[in-house]
Amino acid sequence: MQMTSELGDAFATVSEMSTPSRSLSEVRKVILSAHTPISVEEKVQFYDNWALDYEQDVDVLEYRAPRLAADCLASVIPTDRASQLILDVACGTGLVAAELSRHGFRFFHGVDGSEQMMELARQKNLYQELKKCMLGQEPLLLPAEQYDAVIIVGALSEGQVPCSVVPEICCMTKPGGIICLTTRCNASNLQYKAHLDEVLREMEHKGLWEQVKVLEVADWEKTTSEHDATLGSEFISGVVYLYRKSSEYQEHS
Ligand SMILES: C[S@@+](CC[C@H](N)C(=O)[O-])C[C@H]1O[C@@H](n2cnc3c(N)ncnc32)[C@H](O)[C@@H]1O
Incomplete structure (x- = not known):
């Protein structure tokens, strides 16, 4: 799927980074990219792309x-x-x-x-x-x-x-x-x-x-x-x- 440029950049960040742990500001950037008005298909793609990093990212957020x-x-x-x-x-x-x-x-x-x-x-x-x-x-x-x-x-x-x-x-x-x-x-x-x-x-x-x-x-x-x-x-x-x-x-x- 083709993304608009700003969203595309944010999504690219999600899929390309598979470092052991992101910084808090990197995690914030990932999450904020999903808070823009996006289509349902883009939303699903966002979560699909986030899946591998999700648990380590929410750890950084101290998500309880x-x-x-x-x-x-x-x-x-x-x-x-x-x-x-x-x-x-x-x-x-x-x-x-x-x-x-x-x-x-x-x-x-x-x-x-x-x-x-x-x-x-x-x-x-x-x-x-x-x-x-x-x-x-x-x-x-x-x-x-x-x-x-x-x-x-x-x-x-x-x-x-x-x-x-x-x-x-x-x-x-x-x-x-x-x-x-x-x-x-x-x-x-x-x-x-x-x-x-x-x-x-x-x-x-x-x-x-x-x-x-x-x-x-x-x-x-x-x-x-x-x-x-x-x-x-x-x-x-x-x-x-x-x-x-x-x-x-x-x-x-
Ligand atoms: C922040 S995660 C929470 C996951 C889990 N419940 C937890 O606390 O770790 C949000 C989850 O909701 C799912 N989600 C968001 N909107 C949804 C919708 N409209 N229908 C089904 N799942 C949705 C996402 O795919 C994602 O897995």
Whole structure:
């Protein structure tokens, strides 16, 4: 695919650099290249190209969301974890399943829009099923009410997974099951977060689910945008939400 020159340069940086570890400013440049308005195809290509460097780059960013979300989910499922079936939405390279497996979870299905990200997740031998799906663009074709818990980490933000996918995610969860979601609270994501909060509240009003826990974390990950950096903090904040799906709610009723 032919890229526009500015984006092309940024993408070239992603694919050509396979150094053991990039500097924080190099990682920022990579991430910011995906924050420009790009087509869905370019977005998929961005993640495909980033896949091999993803884990070392998020290490540089001190990205803690997979661990924080996994700890949070585990805290409300104290027993019987080895029998729970978890759907990891926007699973990427599988960091969330790796964290959940530390807590004794064993059964994972994953969904992601990037085949290359999922290839690395596959190599972790933690997922029994992995499915390619560009959420928001195509329906998530999985059976309703199949999962004990559904988790989406690091993907509910501007330019990634739209808020409209949240009811779909809830639909895949068993009645009484847990849904774990994360988003960032930095300035450039505040509009998205406000919309997400509205969707979450509306679903609670409709009786689809009830809020179980909200964990706000100041040191979510290192700042990537110049705008956030000018606000003076080295880190941006983020939030983990836990919901329990109503046991009475009937899908398609
Ligand atoms: C920042 S990574 C997070 C991956 C993983 N959950 C983690 O925390 O390490 C975002 C992931 O979301 C996927 N993604 C972004 N937008 C998507 C969409 N609309 N549909 C499906 N996957 C998407 C990307 O391919 C990428 O793997």
